[in-house]
Ligand code: SF4
């Protein structure tokens with residue numbers, strides 16, 4: 001999956017500096033032409049196995065700008081091929097790294113209801129099993 005950067009981004013560069021997998025690019029190289037920073041969904045791993053929380057969202061000074069998106073899995077391939085939202089550019093063996101070619105890790109403790117563009121990242125997700 002991925003997180004996504006919304007149009008309230010103030011282009012401060014903080015998120016780009018902390019991403020452990022270099023998934024973020026700046027406004028000048030945003031591949032969909034928007035004047036904000038951009039997360040390559042085919043690279044983002046939601047910081048799984050590296051940090052407990054998405055580091056980009058933790059450092060972003062614009063609350064709510066970085067939000068959860070859907071899992072980067074085959075089931076959501078059409079979403080990730082929507083050119084108004086994403087532009088997948090990374091390749092492997094000459095093929096674009098769409099979910100069909102390579103699914104990505106995602107935070108399985110984030111309930112599906114909290115995913116989708118605009119669903120604010122929670123640094124400490126509520127335990128849905130807790131009483
Ligand atoms: S969630 Fe982690 S891997 Fe994904 S863009 Fe943010 S810092 Fe990078």
Ligand code: SF4
Pocket residue numbers: 005008009010011012013014015016037056059060061062065066
């Ligand atoms: S940290 Fe937030 S405001 Fe700053 S560039 Fe990244 S998304 Fe934009």
